[in-house]
Every structure is written in C-alpha cells, then in structure tokens.
Amino acid sequence: MSGRLVTTVRRTGQRVADGWFAPAPAERLAAMRLLAGLFVLGYLVARGTTLWRLAAMPRRDFTPVGLARLLDAPVAAGWHHALVVATALLAVAFTVGWLHRWLAPLFAVALIWIMGYRSSWGMLFHTDNLLVLHVAVLALAPAADAWSVDAWRRARAGAAAPPPAEAYGWPLKLMAAITCLTYVIAGVAKIKLGGWAWAEGAQLREQVAIDNVRKALLGSSMSPLAAPMLHHDRLFTVMAVMSLTIELGAPLALLHRRVAAVWALAAWGFHAGVVALMAILFPYPLLGLAYAPLFAVERPVGWVGRALRLRAKRGAE
Amino acid sequence: MGDDSTATATAPDGRARAGGRWTRPWGALVTVVALTAVAWPLERAPLRRDDFPLSTYPMFAIRRKDARVVLDYVIATGPGDARVHVPPRLVAGPEVMQAMMTVSRAVGRGHAATLCAEVAARLAGRGRYAGYDTVQVISGNHLAVPYLTRGERGRETVRASCPIPRSDP
Numbered sequence: 001m002s003g004r005l006v007t008t009v010r011r012t013g014q015r016v017a018d019g020w021f022a023p024a025p026a027e028r029l030a031a032m033r034l035l036a037g038l039f040v041l042g043y044l045v046a047r048g049t050t051l052w053r054l055a056a057m058p059r060r061d062f063t064p065v066g067l068a069r070l071l072d073a074p075v076a077a078g079w080h081h082a083l084v085v086a087t088a089l090l091a092v093a094f095t096v097g098w099l100h101r102w103l104a105p106l107f108a109v110a111l112i113w114i115m116g117y118r119s120s121w122g123m124l125f126h127t128d129n130l131l132v133l134h135v136a137v138l139a140l141a142p143a144a145d146a147w148s149v150d151a152w153r154r155a156r157a158g159a160a161a162p163p164p165a166e167a168y169g170w171p172l173k174l175m176a177a178i179t180c181l182t183y184v185i186a187g188v189a190k191i192k193l194g195g196w197a198w199a200e201g202a203q204l205r206e207q208v209a210i211d212n213v214r215k216a217l218l219g220s221s222m223s224p225l226a227a228p229m230l231h232h233d234r235l236f237t238v239m240a241v242m243s244l245t246i247e248l249g250a251p252l253a254l255l256h257r258r259v260a261a262v263w264a265l266a267a268w269g270f271h272a273g274v275v276a277l278m279a280i281l282f283p284y285p286l287l288g289l290a291y292a293p294l295f296a297v298e299r300p301v302g303w304v305g306r307a308l309r310l311r312a313k314r315g316a317e
Numbered sequence: 318m319g320d321d322s323t324a325t326a327t328a329p330d331g332r333a334r335a336g337g338r339w340t341r342p343w344g345a346l347v348t349v350v351a352l353t354a355v356a357w358p359l360e361r362a363p364l365r366r367d368d369f370p371l372s373t374y375p376m377f378a379i380r381r382k383d384a385r386v387v388l389d390y391v392i393a394t395g396p397g398d399a400r401v402h403v404p405p406r407l408v409a410g411p412e413v414m415q416a417m418m419t420v421s422r423a424v425g426r427g428h429a430a431t432l433c434a435e436v437a438a439r440l441a442g443r444g445r446y447a448g449y450d451t452v453q454v455i456s457g458n459h460l461a462v463p464y465l466t467r468g469e470r471g472r473e474t475v476r477a478s479c480p481i482p483r484s485d486p
Binding site: 017020021049050053060061065066112115116119121122123124125126128129132133136137140141165166167170171173174177178181182185186188189190192193194198203204205206207209210212213214215216217218219220226227230231243 | 340341344347348351352355356358359362363364367368369370371372373374375376377378379380381384386388390391401402403404405407408410411412413414415416417418419420422426457459461462464465466
C-alpha cells in the first residue's frame with residue numbers, strides 16, 4: 001500500500017514537473033520581455049516627472065517601503081536623479097534585449113528600487129507590484145534569446161535560432177502563477193478584514209462611496225457612475241461575489257488555456273469595473289499584460305512585428 | 318545567478334540551446350523562492366504589514382463604520398458661498414493620495430497655516446481662481462453615501478484660513 005502511494009506521489013510530482021518545465025518557443029518569452037519593457041518605457045515617459053520630483057519631497061514625509069527600508073532618510077537629489085536616468089537606460093537595454101544576462105538583473109533591481117521609492121511617501125501604489133515581479137522573473141530567465149540585439153548578434157556569428165526549450169517555458173508559468181497568486185492574496189485580505197460578509201456587497205458599496213467622496217474632497221475627478229450606482233444595492237452583491245470568485249478562483253487559470261481565457265476576461269472586466277466606479281487605473285492588467293503569460297503571446301506580437309517590418313520596407317521603396 | 322541557465326549555448330547541429338542541464342534546478346530554485354516570497358504576505362496582518370512589492374493587497378477590503386470619511390483637504394472660497402476643492406497638483410503633486418497625505422500630515426503636525434499660505438500663493442494669478450479670495454485647510458467628517466447621493470455635507474472644522482494674494486492692478 002505504502003509502496004503504491006510512494007509511486008503515485010512520485011508520478012504526480014513528475015507530471016507536475018514535466019508540465020512546469022514543458023518546452024516553449026524562445027519567441028514567447030521574448031514577447032513578454034518586449035511587452036513588459038515597452039510598458040516600463042511608457043510608464044517612465046508618463047510618470048517621469050513624478051519620479052524625478054520625488055527628490056523634492058519633504059524629508060519629514062519619508063516612510064520607506066521595499067528596498068528603501070534600508071535607508072533612514074531619503075537619498076540625495078543627485079543620487080535619486082542618477083538612479084532614475086539609470087533605470088530608464090536599463091529599461092531600453094532590457095526592451096531591446098542587449099546584454100540581457102548582465103543588464104536585466106540590474107534593471108530589475110533598479111525598477112524595484114525606483115517603484116518602491118515612489119511608494120515611500122505615505123501611499124503604497126499597488127498598481128506597480130505585478131509589473132516589477134514579472135520583470136524580476138524575466139531578468140532571471142533567457143528572455144532575450146529571440147527578438148533581441150543579443151539574438152541578432154548570435155545570428156550574425158552563425159548560430160541558428162534556438163528551438164523550443166524548457167528554459168523558455170517555466171518563466172512564463174511562474175509569471176502566470178505570480179499573477180494568480182496576487183489575486184488570491186487580495187481575496188484573502190478581503191475575507192481577513194471583512195469576513196465572508198464581504199460577499200454581501202455592502203462593504204464594496206461603502207468602499208466605492210468612500211473612494212469617490214475622498215476624490216471629490218481632494219479636488220480630483222470622481223466616477224460619474226458612482227452616485228447613480230449607489231442606489232442599487234443588489235448590483236454590489238453581484239459585484240462582490242464576482243470579485244471574490246475571480247480572486248480566490250484565480251489558480252484555476254493555471255490548469256487549462258480555455259479556463260485561463262475565461263478567467264483573464266473576467267479579471268480584466270473586474271479592473272474595467274474599478275475604473276468605471278472608482279476611476280482607479282491598473283494599467284498593467286487593463287492592457288492585458290498581467291494575463292499575457294497565460295497565452296501564446298508571441299503570435300500577436302509577431303504579427304505586429306511583421307506588419308511594422310513590411311511598412312518600413314514599403315517606406316524604404 | 319551563479320550558473321549558465323540564462324546563457325545560450327550552441328549545439329552541434331548549429332542551433333542555440335538555452336539552459337541545458339541547469340535549467341530544471343535553476344528554474345525550480347527561482348520558482349520556489351519567488352512563489353514563497355509572493356505568498357509570504359498571506360501570513361501577515363493585511364493592514365499593518367503591507368509592503369512593496371510583496372503586498373497584502375488590502376485595497377477595497379477595509380471596513381469603515383458608517384462609511385464615514387474623516388479627511389483633511391484644501392478649499393478655495395469666495396463671495397456668496399463660492400467654494401471649490403483645490404486639486405492635488407496645486408496642493409502637493411499630481412498624485413491624489415500623496416496630496417491627501419501631505420494635507421493630513423500638515424494638520425497633524427500643526428503646519429496647516431504654512432500649507433494654506435503655500436497653496437494660496439499657487440492659486441494667485443490663476444484665472445480659474447479669480448473668483449475666490451480665501452484658501453482654507455479643512456478637517457471634514459462626512460457620511461460617504463448621503464454625501465454622494467443627496468449632496469449632504471457633514472461637519473467641517475477650519476484648521477487654517479489665508480487670503481489669496483492679489484497683485485495690484
């Protein structure tokens with residue numbers, strides 16, 4: 001009996017390991033690197049001024065989180081500005097896949113630092129967490145073996161394109177698992193703080209009201225849908241149940257690509273709802289990047305790449 | 318990193334191969350460390366021990382009695398009940414939550430008058446605020462649902478009040 005149990009456990013373990021390390025094309029991991037890199041570059045353009053001006057924040061407001069906990073006081077303005085510039089340059093190297101093995105880990109650390117520093121002034125920005133975790137995984141994986149400067153240089157030296165390999169599969173599985181895990185943690189926090197009564201929707205309704213009133217009082221734009229929606233209690237029950245189902249059911253997305261598609265669509269809808277009701281933007285999931293590791297993302301990225309090359313070729317003619 | 322799992326070797330057939338024999342040990346190590354780290358906040362108190370990037374994700378989960386909003390904020394007032402809430406960029410910066418923390422800390426530390434004067438100086442000369450003559454730092458206590466659905470304002474305490482400087486014509 002125990003022998004059979006051991007065999008079953010061993011076989012199951014082997015099956016899980018084989019699934020986790022299933023080969024994937026180098027282009028799939030490279031597509032994720034490109035998407036995450038372009039997102040960071042866009043972020044740095046959009047939020048560059050905010051990041052730059054952190055150097056002028058009053059010392060008394062410094063509440064370090066993340067890597068900034070290593071500090072007792074804010075870094076000198078010159079060092080901060082140098083780090084912002086270095087992060088931007090490393091982001092370019094990461095996106096184009098140049099010296100990935102050496103520069104990508106540096107980029108991941110710089111990004112974790114700079115994003116953590118942004119959250120070290122009294123307000124934690126949860127919108128950035130998944131992005132930096134995904135970048136950290138990509139930095140520790142061979143994500144520049146295709147569609148990169150490194151790959152182009154290897155091709156010039158005579159090396160053929162790499163075949164699908166285990167090394168390109170597990171980082172995507174890990175990124176997908178991290179995405180799902182963050183949703184589970186958010187669901188558990190609701191149960192821990194509000195109990196299962198959170199599913200009744202009253203707390204969600206109050207949260208929507210509070211968030212919008214806070215924005216109105218602080219002179220920021222609030223959702224035009226919030227006030228009319230507050231008259232419909234049952235809608236909030238439906239939304240609360242759906243939120244908890246999406247969050248606590250997230251691991252199911254790892255089992256099958258079709259389940260993943262349904263879950264990703266539902267999770268995207270959840271974030272779209274947050275924008276509609278609270279004007280809170282989670283750009284990384286809303287652009288689909290949080291869910292991209294669950295899919296064959298190299299296909300749409302490849303189409304875009306081919307279309308761009310074709311356009312450039314026609315322009316040159 | 319300590320191994321060559323992120324390097325690409327060239328196989329005898331001329332095709333590059335990633336990782337090789339170190340792929341599984343390296344992948345397993347990164348996987349276990351990453352998932353353990355990300356899951357770590359599950360054992361923490363969601364509100365008190367939130368961090369970055371390993372978060373307890375407490376947003377939308379916090380329970381507030383009566384949906385009451387107790388908040389410090391800045392308004393500009395003028396003749397005949399004219400009143401507008403000053404936007405974050407004129408209080409602290411583009412981030413709404415940072416503006417909230419700035420006002421809250423100024424009130425908490427007795428610096429409301431200083432903040433009031435700083436904001437008033439920023440409003441001076443801005444056409445949009447031409448109809449307003451005073452800046453006030455307010456501590457408000459409002460019930461969120463009636464505030465939004467019926468426009469019912471709660472209790473407000475003026476912490477500081479200062480004129481918006483005007484240059485003589």
